[in-house]
Amino acid sequence: MQRTGLIIGPEYTMDLILDVLRSMVDYELAVVMSIENGSTLKVRKAKGILYKPELDDFELSLDFRKDLKKIINNRETYLFKEDEKHIDTYSEILDLPDGHSCLVSPLYIQDTPIGVLTLDHRSCSMFDATLVKSINTLSGLLSVNLAQYHTNKILYEQNKNLVNERNNLLQDVNTSLKNVIGESERWKEVVNNIRLVAGRDTPVLLQGETGTGKEVVARAVHNLSLRAQRPFIAINCSTLTDSLMESELFGHEKGAFTGAINKKPGRFELAHSGTLFLDEIGELPLNLQPKLLRVIQEGEFERVGGIKTIKTDVRIITATNTDLLEAVKKKSFREDLFYRLNVFPVYLPPLRERGDDVVLLARYFLGDIKKKYGIINLDFSRESIEYLKSSKWPGNVRELQNTVERAVLLCGDEKINVSHLQSSVEEAMTGQERAGAKDFIPLRLDVVIRDHIERTLE
Known part of the structure; x- marks a missing residue:
């Protein structure tokens, strides 16, 4: 079985979601806007037969659009009635007829508004209440995608300078990459991704067959990062039982279980201010995944048998040689954890x-x-x-x-x-x-999105 394609980013998947949306409703213009600095809406993606290049640079202030601000605060998809008077959001660019179909859906991550989706059609009554339910579902996917899009934009557009600045400060960058050996085009992609992502604390998911050098790449990311002088701690998630794995990751208190004769710090404590590499993350027991998710989201945990909350600051790098998407389907791997870890996937070719x-x-x-x-x-x-x-x-x-x-x-x-x-x-x-070995197939975000949409709408 051959690899089916390169891993793609959130800009492509945003386009994919809008394609899925168009198969459900015949919109003429779909626009995704992000909220910048708390009060400005800026276009991130526009698609449809009404699209004009001027939309790419379009932005507006919510201070002057109280109607949109109210819709965002209400957190509900809003379908304008045919006879309802409202300001056309893109009136500076498009001349839409009175009574045209118009819909606005706020995009949220938990309790934080991050943007809006708008749909427009020149004809009347193209959107109805049935559509609103489906839009609410797709809005959740767009919210995750928009958050990743924002992260990657910063990563690609701003982090290049940060990485170059960091690398220039190193006496010899090649020292950090001395074990990352290769000159093929496929391997140069890996090296470029290492350089690109190293300077940020973005979670990295390394994908590839066994023996492709995932720990070597993880160490290279750490060595090129701002955490290079801090600890690099690695653990293989497949080597220990559930109870021992919990103790290894989070530590335990004295007397927490039979044989716990002393207090022991876990890998998260040992890696504080540095990097924690979780190899074979797909083998992490399901009952420990919520605890890992909490550390990633909140930066805190308790030792086994303890009640004191411990704060930690670590950069997470994970690796897998299995199909995490299939594990998500089988409910042996949490979907929310997968999205948290899969912010910047890097495929290591065999x-x-x-x-x-x-x-x-x-x-x-x-x-x-x-x-x-x-x-x-x-x-x-x-x-x-x-x-x-x-x-x-x-x-x-x-x-x-x-x-x-x-x-x-x-x-x-x-x-x-x-x-x-x-x-x-x-x-x-x-x-x-x-x-009967088969080539490893990396997790493609378009497959993830399509699968999630299908299962959510069932």
């Missing part, structure tokens, strides 16, 4: 999609192994390099490292030949066939 990176990595690992064993004169033969290039590499970076070390132990001379690599590669291919 080695077989990275071209000649396999040679760069093999040489890198050989250099490390030579130092480890005190070997001076040892290199790959020309034939072994061609073999690595031409093989459809069955494993990933971790398997390549093991293969190179095994080849070093087998060769016993100054050259690593094809035969020294062949057995490991063929074993890996056989193992992959036995396991």
